[in-house]
Amino acid sequence: MKDFLSSSTGIVTAGGIIGAVAAYLVYLGNPPNMGVCVACFTRDTAGAIGLHRAGAVQYIRPELIGFVFGSLVSALAFREFRPRGGSVPLIRFVLGFFAMVGALVFLGCPWRALARLAGGDLNAVVGIAGLAAGIAVGVWFLKTGYSLGRSAPSRTAVGLVMPAFMLFLFLLVALEVKFTSDGPVFFSSAGPGSMHAPLFLSLGAGLLVGVLAQRTRFCTMGALRDVILIKDFHLLSGVIAFVVAAFAVNFLIGKVNVGFAQQPIAHSNHLWNFLGMGLSGLCFALAGGCPGRQFFMSGEGDADATVFIFGMLMGAAFAHNLDFAAAPDKFDRAAQLLVTGGPSAWGQSAVLIGLVITLAIGFSMRERIR
Amino acid sequence: MPETIDTRGLSCPEPVILVKRAIDRDRFPIEVTADSQTAKENVTRMAIHSGCSVTCETQGDTFLLRIDRGV
Numbered sequence: 001m002k003d004f005l006s007s008s009t010g011i012v013t014a015g016g017i018i019g020a021v022a023a024y025l026v027y028l029g030n031p032p033n034m035g036v037c038v039a040c041f042t043r044d045t046a047g048a049i050g051l052h053r054a055g056a057v058q059y060i061r062p063e064l065i066g067f068v069f070g071s072l073v074s075a076l077a078f079r080e081f082r083p084r085g086g087s088v089p090l091i092r093f094v095l096g097f098f099a100m101v102g103a104l105v106f107l108g109c110p111w112r113a114l115a116r117l118a119g120g121d122l123n124a125v126v127g128i129a130g131l132a133a134g135i136a137v138g139v140w141f142l143k144t145g146y147s148l149g150r151s152a153p154s155r156t157a158v159g160l161v162m163p164a165f166m167l168f169l170f171l172l173v174a175l176e177v178k179f180t181s182d183g184p185v186f187f188s189s190a191g192p193g194s195m196h197a198p199l200f201l202s203l204g205a206g207l208l209v210g211v212l213a214q215r216t217r218f219c220t221m222g223a224l225r226d227v228i229l230i231k232d233f234h235l236l237s238g239v240i241a242f243v244v245a246a247f248a249v250n251f252l253i254g255k256v257n258v259g260f261a262q263q264p265i266a267h268s269n270h271l272w273n274f275l276g277m278g279l280s281g282l283c284f285a286l287a288g289g290c291p292g293r294q295f296f297m298s299g300e301g302d303a304d305a306t307v308f309i310f311g312m313l314m315g316a317a318f319a320h321n322l323d324f325a326a327a328p329d330k331f332d333r334a335a336q337l338l339v340t341g342g343p344s345a346w347g348q349s350a351v352l353i354g355l356v357i358t359l360a361i362g363f364s365m366r367e368r369i370r
Numbered sequence: 371m372p373e374t375i376d377t378r379g380l381s382c383p384e385p386v387i388l389v390k391r392a393i394d395r396d397r398f399p400i401e402v403t404a405d406s407q408t409a410k411e412n413v414t415r416m417a418i419h420s421g422c423s424v425t426c427e428t429q430g431d432t433f434l435l436r437i438d439r440g441v
Contacts, residue, residue, distance in 0.1 A: 006411055082406065
């Protein structure tokens with residue numbers, strides 16, 4: 001298994017299984033074209049513990065808990081659990097923050113962009129173009145000496161912080177804990193947050209994805225980065241398999257609807273779809289992994305990836321509290337008009353400020369090339 | 371003198387970039403120290419795609435890769 005999953009057949013098989021699982025989770029109850037969305041699920045989790053109060057998007061997503069434990073178990077089994085950290089954690093926090101802001105302006109992370117594409121949502125093509133542009137800028141920084149420096153090996157306890165946090169979240173969702181009568185934990189009664197597969201199926205799917213992704217290093221950002229940087233199509237073949245398998249499952253369960261207009265939990269404001277995902281792509285490239293990969297690395301003991309995820313949680317809280325997150329397209333029945341969604345002026349400003357800050361990080365964190 | 375590159379603790383894809391730079395500058399043989407299976411796999415794949423030969427020795431948790439011109 002060790003050699004198979006690191007082979008080209010292995011990454012295609014794993015990508016296909018992950019894509020099929022993602023699409024099937026929608027059949028089991030997850031929101032449309034959102035079988036797995038790492039950013040949306042982190043945002044829902046932030047809402048559930050009260051970090052934001054957007055009532056429609058609050059649920060502790062067991063898939064994320066599965067991601068971390070699947071990766072942890074796999075890393076332990078294959079002797080790849082390596083507690084480590086200390087590679088400019090604060091900058092990683094900021095990158096996680098703005099990666100989330102960009103994702104919530106697009107309404108999805110790269111994983112959901114693929115899932116949306118596999119459901120026929122052509123706005124995803126614009127998002128993926130933005131993602132590629134952001135990653136290309138990140139590659140330019142990497143080629144000109146960008147580095148966040150070395151992490152150092154650390155004690156086991158460091159690597160267990162994220163699994164411990166995930167165990168805590170699991171207890172909250174499994175026991176449906178209520179800390180005060182009108183306080184958290186919040187579970188949406190309407191909207192995307194109310195739509196979810198049964199708890200243990202979500203957790204099981206997350207565990208399976210966690211194991212496969214840890215073994216294969218599946219990374220949606222790395223897929224495009226490696227093509228741009230070294231013309232290596234290894235990871236991209238897994239991503240293509242993800243889309244093909246997700247499309248096949250969507251087709252079988254009747255969830256394919258090709259077009260730009262009225263796509264589920266999406267908007268057709270092309271400029272901000274492009275810029276939102278562009279900001280995310282740059283942040284992921286500068287932090288060395290897509291949001292899924294950050295969860296898998298945190299399961300392997302990477303404290304820097306864990307800090308990135310906490311930045312994402314904070315980004316989600318700000319995005320919903322300060323109205324950065326985009327509104328989806330809506331059909332006004334009275335006027336018989338399609339109202340195009342997109343980010344508010346606050347959201348647009350947040351993306352532009354995020355671009356300035358991440359570009360400044362890119363320019364300033366460079367070392368002289370020998 | 372072989373070119374030595376220590377990739378321990380570096381984030382993906384920095385190990386690949388450093389080794390690729392040495393390959394492009396024709397600084398063979400290149401000795402690479404890596405501390406993760408991921409870095410080892412990525413560097414090996416890139417070097418083989420670039421037409422080089424790679425041998426790997428494992429010392430505890432560290433991988434020592436030796437990259438030479440392809441035959």
